[in-house]
Amino acid sequence: MKINDFILRYSFANNYNKDGICRIRTFVNSHSKILVLITDLDTKNTSASVTNSIEAICKTLIEKYRMTETSIFIEHYEPSIGRNHIFDIIKLNKENNTEWESITYERVLELLECDDNEIGDMTLKNIELLEEIEQLRTLIAPHSELPDQLESQYILRQFEIEKNMISKNSLYELITKNSTETEFLNLLKNDLSFFAEIYASPNDSYVCFSEFPINNGFVDFMLLTGMSRMDVFLIEVKGADFNLLNKGNYKKFNYKIDTAANQIRDRLRYIHENITSFRNLVHDCREKAFNRDKLFNAFIGPEQDTLVDKNKDINIHNIVIGGRTQNDLEESYKRHNFESTFNLPFKLESWDTFYRKLRRK
Template structure:
């Protein structure tokens, strides 16, 4: 028989200011009192029941919630009740806490309760969730709010938003079939577009335009990543041609092959002696982070990439150009094209590239 069902606010560690939450249910069978301690998963803002079980049991006795001897059962709920775990806990002054796993059937026998009692998920019990939320919000009114970013990051986000080119404007130019220079001019107005499309982690990037490399230039270069820096070379062509030619073989338009040749030439320059190139892009990264507008450097919301200048860099290439006519057919061609180059060159039409953008 169940005699109590509450959310317990237990001390979490040595600090009295820190607490955790668990569901506590007491049952009385023919021989004893059994206390079921159910972890509340994401509603528990402290240590897990497993890590805090000794403090939980002690606090239950100190507060008079449980009086006298009792058997304690630790309980973790899963999506499927049949997968729940149950462990009998014994605590001694010498050995501390010990766990003995029991089956669901053994737990039901010990609790002397119907299966519906443990089949119900705590997150579906409105009363339990309301109790847990009241306790959590009393400690921190903004407990479920998004992490508050620094003033510098917020300021930079607002600056980027003020100068942002809309997806609708880009799409209109592409649908009008404009040439390479027109698209380049539009994208140079807002280099955050490439951070949005390719940066990982999100919002951690530096983008350059008209980047000198070898005996020529790369249209855009994006620096991003953690620990090992990703260097993404981006070459663009216009939207005034179809990605694939019409005809029996439907090969890539000559402008795509021309741009791929340019990228291969740039990659050859890099890979013939990659260490100086790595040192050079890190040098440019530092200059950009210090506020220099070298090669039109544009920094994302988070100033300062968390990358190691002593580690190898990942070099990736992207070629954007042309319009999609048959996405399925072109997808296979793009994959074959990418595999035909070493290192690979990723090809995207303007139609597929637009899908990357999250802005309105």
């Protein structure tokens, strides 16, 4: 027989701000044995999981709710993606060395002397319990669901980026007109956020350059982003005035793609032969960009610095964007095969695949 069903607020010694919540159902079976089903609330809990809080939960039940130490405490996790109900009997001892004994769903029904409907009453679908949960969450951490505050400088930079953002349709027009490389470069140099939108991670922490010098030439665009180890994206752009794959039985890539691949190979050889000086150079340019130096058409994100460590190695990614897609399935296979046999980190995009990844209007 079920005696009660409520949301418990429990505390940790000397840590009021870490109070947690869980669902408690108390049963008395036909042998007059008290059983307590302790259900985890997943993301609705304000503290650690019931597994990591079990001693505090049991102590609260014993001291404040007069549960006996001989009660049977059963830890419970409700189903989630790829997981069924999980049950464990909790064994407490004076040495505070808690033990968990896994038990089956059927065994739980036997112990509680209840049916499937009781266990199937999902906590977050129970309106009364959900109200209790939200009220307790508000009491414990009233600001927990408020968004983080942003610095004025961040907000103003975000507004500036959005105000000057070139529409997705402008790029689409160039693609559908099979425009030349020069036409794409002229458009993209006026809004480097195109590349940040797809490649930056975190998506607000980046700096992008155009015509960045490497050896005796330059790369069309370079994006710096990442956390801890900096990600360096070297981006080469070709026009949309050719199909990615040539017609014919062999369906080889257009010669312009081979040209770009060879440019990448030469560039990577130089970079890795001079990796320390190259790393120092890109970090120096990153710092200058965030100090409002407009070298190489520098374009920074809302976050006022990239979250990277200049003393760590860098990750170098090579991107080539060019040509038109005619057959997605066939070209996807060909691109993957081309990238994997290139033996160097290399990503090939057609203008069609690049366009589809953009989130802007």
